[in-house]
Amino acid sequence: MNKENGQKVVIELQNVKRDFRVGSETVRALRGVSFKIHEGEFVTIMGTSGSGKSTLLNQLGCLDTPTSGEYILDGTPVRSMRRSERAILRNRKIGFIFQNYNLLANTTAVENVELPLMYNKTYNAKQRRQAAIRALQAVGLGDRLEHKSNQMSGGQMQRVAIARALVNNPAVVLADEATGNLDTRTSFEILCLFQELHRQGRTIIFVTHNPDIALYSSRNIMLRDGVICEDKENTSILDAREALAALPKEDE
C-alpha cells in the first residue's frame, strides 16, 4: 500500500491530460494535472467555469479516463480499465453527491440509499436495508426513513444523497457543488455534516466555485485553464457550526 508520512494515499494523479475533439478542434480540458490526496483529507477543488474542474471531477469519479497520464484510486490504476470494471470500482470506492441530489422519484429515503448496494452482490436484502438505515441515521434522518423524495426539503434530500454516498463505505466522497442548490442556512448545515464526516476520518473532495467553502476544508486546490495554479493546506479551518450559530434566526 502506498503510504507517505504514515498516511495512506487514496488518490494519485500523475500528469493527467484530457483532450476533447470538438469538430476539427481539440480542446485541452486538462493539461497535465498531478497531485496526491491522503486518507482523511477534506479537499476543495475550485476554479471558474472552463477551468477544467468538471473534467477533473469526472476523472476522479472514474466516469471518464485520461487521454494520457495515470490516475491511481486507492491503489488501482484506472486508465486502462474497461467500462464495466470502472462501474464496479465506482460502486466500491466512490460516493457521489450531486448539486441537484439526483434522488429517484417516488422512492423512499431508504430505497434511495440502498441503490448503490443493489449493484453489490455481497449484500443481501437485509444487510442492504440495515446499512441504509445506519447511513441515514448518520446524516440525522433516522426518523425520515420511509419518506419519499418528493416529501422532503432540499436539505433533507441532500442528506439522503449524502447517506447514499456513504452507504458503501467509500474510499473517497466526491461532492459536486453539493450546497449549490441550498439556501445559506441549509448550506451551513450540510457543511457541518461534511466537517463531521471529515472528523470521522472520511476522505472528501468538494468541487465548487464558491470560495467560502474553502475556508472550512483542510486543503484547497485551485484550477485555471486545465492546470493547478494553487495547492495549499488550510491551517486555520473554520468551524461551520459556529458560522451556523452566528446566522440570524429564521423568521417563524
Place this chain on the structure above:
Amino acid sequence: MSIKNLLKVAFTAILSNKFRSFLSMLGIIIGVAAVIIMMAIGQGSKQSVRDDLSKMGTNLLTIRPGADMRGGVRRDPSEMQTLKMADYESIVSEATLVTHVSPEVTSSGQVIYGAKNTTTSVYGESPEYLDIKLWTVENGSCFTEEDVKKSAKVCVVGKTIVQELFGDKNFDAVGKTIRFKSIPFRIVGILKAKGYNNWGMDQDNVMIAPYTTVMKRLSAQTYFNSIVMSALSEELSDDATEEVTNILRRNHKIKEEDESDFTIRSQQEWMETMSSTMDTITIILVVAAAFSLLVAGIGIMNIMLVSVTERTKEIGLRMSVGARGIDIMSQFLIESIMISLTGALLGIALGYGGSWMAKHFFMLPSSVPLWSVGLSFSVCAFIGIFFGYVPARKAARMDPIEALRYE
C-alpha cells in the same frame, strides 16, 4: 443486480406510468386474444366436423363411378354408369373385409300427401344402409330384403318429411301412403331425428326406399350412382378398399396398366380433406392475428425508447453508483418483457372469454387448444426481448457524464 430486484424495479417503473403501460400492453392483449380465439374456433370447427363425420361411421367406404376427378375435366357420361348389379353381387359374395353393403341410386323431387307437398331426395338403398350410416328407425321398421326383391313401394322417411306432410314431426305416419313422382310409397318406418350436419344439410329431409324400386319405378336406370359399405373396422379401411378395388377391376376387365373406372373414398380420407381445409383457414386467420402482435411489439419498442429518454438522468445516476451496462440493459429488457408478458396473460384471459362467447352467443364450435396458450406466451416473451433490445441497448450505451447532465 439480482433478478428479484430487477423485477421490482421494472414493476415500479410500469406502475409509475400505469396508463401508458396499459396502452402499450393493449396491442399485445388484442393480438394474443385474437390469435387464441382464431385458434379456438379453428380447432373447435375441425373437431366438430370430425365428430360429424365419425357419426356417419368411421369405417364407411363409398364407391363412385369414374376415375378420381382431377382438375375440372368433364367426364364422359358413360363413365358414370360403370357400377352395375353384378358389382354389388360380387362384393356381397366375395369381399371378406366389408360387413354391410348397399347400392345407392338417388332421385329428387316432390313428395305429396293429400294437399301438402315438400321437396326431398329419395335414396334407393338396401336395408343394410341404416347399419352402414349408423341410423336408427324410431317408429316402425326398415323395409326388408323381401321388399327389395319385389321392388316394393315402401319407404322410410326422416322427421322433416313427417313435419312437412303431416304437420307434426311426432305424428306416427307409419302405414300412410305418400306419393313421389306419382308413385305411391307406403311408409314403413320413421328415422330418428339427426338434425343439421356441419354443411347445413338437413339430415332428416330424406326418404329411403329399396334400390330396386327407385331403379325400376322412378329413374329407370340399370346402374348405381354409388355403392356404400362398411369395412370390418376403421383400421381395415385401406385393406377393404384394396380388396374391393381388385374385385371391381376384375369385373370391369380393366388391364393392369389402366386406371380404374371407379373411385373408392373412405371416411378417413374425407376427414383428412376436411381437416386440412380447416387447417388452412385457421393458419390464414392466425397469421393475420399474428401480424397484430408484430405491430404491438413495435408499439412496445416505441414506448421503451420514450421511457429510456425520459429516464436518462436516472440511468446516469445508476451508472455513477456502479451499475454496469449489463445491469441497465437487464433493467429495461425486463421491463419490456414484463409489459409484453402481462399483456399476454391478459390477452389469454380475454381469449378464453372470447372463445366462450363465440360458443355461447354465436353458437360457434370453439375450444381453446392448450398449446396455443403456450405458443402465444412464448411469442410474447420473444417480442418483449426482441423489441426491448434496441431501447435497452440504447440505455446501456449511455455515457454516464452526458446522462447525468441531461435535463
